[in-house]
Amino acid sequence: MKEDSAKEQRILDTAAELFSRQPFHKVLLSDVARAAAVGKGTLYLYFKSKDDLYFAVLFREFSTLIDSMRRFLDENALGPGEQLAGVVRILAEHFHTTSFNMELLGSVITCPVTDEWKQLRADLWDLFARIIRRGIDKGVFRDEAPDLTARYISGLVRAVCLFAPANADLDSVCRHASGFVLRGLALER
Amino acid sequence: MKEDSAKEQRILDTAAELFSRQPFHKVLLSDVARAAAVGKGTLYLYFKSKDDLYFAVLFREFSTLIDSMRRFLDENALGPGEQLAGVVRILAEHFHTTSFNMELLGSVITCPVTDEWKQLRADLWDLFARIIRRGIDKGVFRDEAPDLTARYISGLVRAVCLFAPANADLDSVCRHASGFVLRGLALER
Amino acid sequence: MKEDSAKEQRILDTAAELFSRQPFHKVLLSDVARAAAVGKGTLYLYFKSKDDLYFAVLFREFSTLIDSMRRFLDENALGPGEQLAGVVRILAEHFHTTSFNMELLGSVITCPVTDEWKQLRADLWDLFARIIRRGIDKGVFRDEAPDLTARYISGLVRAVCLFAPANADLDSVCRHASGFVLRGLALER
Amino acid sequence: MKEDSAKEQRILDTAAELFSRQPFHKVLLSDVARAAAVGKGTLYLYFKSKDDLYFAVLFREFSTLIDSMRRFLDENALGPGEQLAGVVRILAEHFHTTSFNMELLGSVITCPVTDEWKQLRADLWDLFARIIRRGIDKGVFRDEAPDLTARYISGLVRAVCLFAPANADLDSVCRHASGFVLRGLALER
DNA sequence: AATGAATGAGATTTCATTCAT
DNA sequence: AATGAATGAAATCTCATTCAT
Numbered sequence: 034m035k036e037d038s039a040k041e042q043r044i045l046d047t048a049a050e051l052f053s054r055q056p057f058h059k060v061l062l063s064d065v066a067r068a069a070a071v072g073k074g075t076l077y078l079y080f081k082s083k084d085d086l087y088f089a090v091l092f093r094e095f096s097t098l099i100d101s102m103r104r105f106l107d108e109n110a111l112g113p114g115e116q117l118a119g120v121v122r123i124l125a126e127h128f129h130t131t132s133f134n135m136e137l138l139g140s141v142i143t144c145p146v147t148d149e150w151k152q153l154r155a156d157l158w159d160l161f162a163r164i165i166r167r168g169i170d171k172g173v174f175r176d177e178a179p180d181l182t183a184r185y186i187s188g189l190v191r192a193v194c195l196f197a198p199a200n201a202d203l204d205s206v207c208r209h210a211s212g213f214v215l216r217g218l219a220l221e222r
Numbered sequence: 223m224k225e226d227s228a229k230e231q232r233i234l235d236t237a238a239e240l241f242s243r244q245p246f247h248k249v250l251l252s253d254v255a256r257a258a259a260v261g262k263g264t265l266y267l268y269f270k271s272k273d274d275l276y277f278a279v280l281f282r283e284f285s286t287l288i289d290s291m292r293r294f295l296d297e298n299a300l301g302p303g304e305q306l307a308g309v310v311r312i313l314a315e316h317f318h319t320t321s322f323n324m325e326l327l328g329s330v331i332t333c334p335v336t337d338e339w340k341q342l343r344a345d346l347w348d349l350f351a352r353i354i355r356r357g358i359d360k361g362v363f364r365d366e367a368p369d370l371t372a373r374y375i376s377g378l379v380r381a382v383c384l385f386a387p388a389n390a391d392l393d394s395v396c397r398h399a400s401g402f403v404l405r406g407l408a409l410e411r
Numbered sequence: 412m413k414e415d416s417a418k419e420q421r422i423l424d425t426a427a428e429l430f431s432r433q434p435f436h437k438v439l440l441s442d443v444a445r446a447a448a449v450g451k452g453t454l455y456l457y458f459k460s461k462d463d464l465y466f467a468v469l470f471r472e473f474s475t476l477i478d479s480m481r482r483f484l485d486e487n488a489l490g491p492g493e494q495l496a497g498v499v500r501i502l503a504e505h506f507h508t509t510s511f512n513m514e515l516l517g518s519v520i521t522c523p524v525t526d527e528w529k530q531l532r533a534d535l536w537d538l539f540a541r542i543i544r545r546g547i548d549k550g551v552f553r554d555e556a557p558d559l560t561a562r563y564i565s566g567l568v569r570a571v572c573l574f575a576p577a578n579a580d581l582d583s584v585c586r587h588a589s590g591f592v593l594r595g596l597a598l599e600r
Numbered sequence: 601m602k603e604d605s606a607k608e609q610r611i612l613d614t615a616a617e618l619f620s621r622q623p624f625h626k627v628l629l630s631d632v633a634r635a636a637a638v639g640k641g642t643l644y645l646y647f648k649s650k651d652d653l654y655f656a657v658l659f660r661e662f663s664t665l666i667d668s669m670r671r672f673l674d675e676n677a678l679g680p681g682e683q684l685a686g687v688v689r690i691l692a693e694h695f696h697t698t699s700f701n702m703e704l705l706g707s708v709i710t711c712p713v714t715d716e717w718k719q720l721r722a723d724l725w726d727l728f729a730r731i732i733r734r735g736i737d738k739g740v741f742r743d744e745a746p747d748l749t750a751r752y753i754s755g756l757v758r759a760v761c762l763f764a765p766a767n768a769d770l771d772s773v774c775r776h777a778s779g780f781v782l783r784g785l786a787l788e789r
Numbered sequence: 790a791a792t793g794a795a796t797g798a799g800a801t802t803t804c805a806t807t808c809a810t
Numbered sequence: 811a812a813t814g815a816a817t818g819a820a821a822t823c824t825c826a827t828t829c830a831t
Binding site for chain 5: 436439440441451452454455460461
Binding site for chain 5: 813814818825826827828830831
């Protein structure tokens with residue numbers, strides 16, 4: 034059925050763009066089709082339904098994000114604090130460019146609970162948890178429940194981006210968010 | 223138009239319940255009407271449109287929340303740290319009982335930009351900012367941008383509640399969230 | 412939900428008309444709606460789906476037919492031969508006015524196998540079987556398997572109507588069909 | 601256009617199978633293509649349209665049937681009664697194996713009125729009419745309108761097969777149908 | 790000749806909103 | 811004020827047909 038993966042990507046790109054600008058029910062599949070320059074039926078060649086498309090967008094967005102965080106960590110030999118600041122920055126950029134309409138992990142309630150999704154979520158949390166634990170091991174962080182903290186760092190960053198003053202530049206928002214997270218993990222001295 | 227305020231409240235209660243369990247587009251006005259035990263047309267006596275109802279729910283929910291935080295602060299003579307822990311707890315309870323589907327400040331979901339809404343938002347942020355500034359004045363907090371921090375504390379708490387493990391009890395989640403925020407505001411010693 | 416039974420009947424009338432002139436997939440619900448002078452959504456107030464509407468038409472058509480045959484039998488004190496000729500005539504008129512596109516019993520395969528439908532089918536067959544058995548009892552018919560015969564008399568009449576020459580008048584077609592059926596049940600003398 | 605006649609036959613076989621099990625609009629060309637193990641586009645090399653394919657199936661089915669009846673008559677020197685019983689049996693077998701969804705002569709389902717089709721229909725009717733007339737000539741049948749009778753014998757047999765009890769075996773159904781037809785043509789003695 | 794991805798007209802269905810009662 | 815049947819615009823989705831490969 035699928036053959037032209039480039040087309041699938043184009044559809045996903047377009048849909049991502051539209052879903053990020055409007056709530057789900059205001060995004061029309063005819064708009065997606067037109068904007069992606071494909072026939073309406075073509076959408077259904079690649080995606081079972083509007084919901085399916087929506088979650089595919091979310092999934093890809095999410096995967097990409099995790100990949101780029103991983104790459105950042107792999108390609109730079111940094112200390113835990115710098116690592117955390119770095120991934121927070123990547124997250125913030127993601128939320129800044131991509132939409133806030135898309136809850137990063139999908140609403141927990143609505144988004145599919147397939148193994149794929151569970152894995153993705155676990156991956157994100159694991160990524161943060163590793164950084165935190167490494168920091169603890171190195172004696173620079175302190176956290177009684179790293180797994181819990183890991184779970185909501187992304188939500189925290191989202192909140193920062195979402196509610197930052199309209200005129201705030203990304204840099205200062207990031208700096209503030211990172212600072213906050215880092216102090217939250219700071220050793221009591 | 224409006225006359226029977228009890229009925230209006232019943233509609234709001236019902237709608238709050240439903241909107242909190244499902245995304246906007248899955249909540250049908252016929253469901254709301256049935257659950258509220260009123261005719262579908264009656265909804266339109268009290269609310270201009272589905273959007274209007276949605277935002278009315280949000281507004282009331284939000285106002286109630288702010289009120290209860292204010293009351294908590296007024297009725298208890300506490301230090302800044304305890305104040306913060308207290309309002310975090312109230313927030314967490316709110317997110318726990320009420321829905322995660324309703325973005326608290328809905329700033330992106332293009333919620334109305336009337337003066338009413340601006341005021342409400344300002345009130346919430348101001349509430350947090352005051353606590354933080356009071357802490358700074360008292361020499362127990364440290365924050366370079368209290369207004370910025372104030373803006374995303376609610377988002378942080380939401381994230382914590384949203385992504386806490388299903389089996390986590392509210393108490394430990396609150397404790398963790400408060401601890402995190404408080405350390406984020408801690409003086410460097 | 413339903414209140415206006417007259418409207419439901421109008422929809423059924425219209426649909427019967429259209430389904431009788433064209434095969435299922437050429438009958439558009441927008442045509443039905445327009446012809447019945449109701450909104451497209453109204454159809455769904457009374458019928459769950461296009462299939463549902465189709466079978467409702469069939470069911471009513473069928474019930475009406477059985478009723479008129481029953482009434483004919485009740486209101487006229489006739490001998491078995493005359494009874495048979497009469498109901499054949501009624502059947503033929505039905506097929507003549509109503510459509511041939513609608514298989515009287517619905518395609519056995521496709522049409523719902525609810526109790527309602529089973530009952531209706533049983534009623535028709537019973538009606539014929541009674542006449543035949545009465546004829547046997549009175550010594551004017553002969554049939555080794557009245558129940559089997561009863562099952563296909565309606566199909567036979569349909570076939571006669573369906574394949575009669577275009578210019579044949581209803582009377583002669585009926586006469587021939589009745590004659591054929593009656594001889595088929597005739598005593599060997 | 602057509603070249604590979606074996607492939608064409610395979611398509612026809614497959615389509616016959618599918619059309620016989622479901623009504624026209626439930627048979628998808630993609631199903632036909634998949635089941636026939638050809639590409640969807642290939643169907644269009646052999647048939648102009650879905651309708652065209654449908655009628656081609658019908659035509660072939662019908663021709664085969666007439667051929668086998670003719671062969672039966674040619675290869676066996678039988679009296680009119682035996683001839684009739686024989687062709688009824690062939691018809692019944694046809695309806696039993698092939699579908700009831702395909703109206704044999706499809707006269708209403710606006711099947712093409714080409715000379716080919718007129719001829720085919722005429723052939724079937726003629727075949728029956730000849731048998732009946734031969735019976736009349738031989739003094740064993742009696743029928744005032746053999747042409748009319750000829751027209752609906754096939755419909756009668758179809759009805760018998762269609763509505764016979766599910767557990768009835770073909771033999772007894774045939775015997776009953778033949779008996780009915782033969783008595784319908786019986787001399788009044 | 791053969792394919793099946795792509796198409797888009799048009800099908801069914803939904804649901805916020807209206808309005809006669 | 812209250813209703814819910816009626817509406818129809820607009821949404822999702824289907825599928826016969828085309829066409830580039």
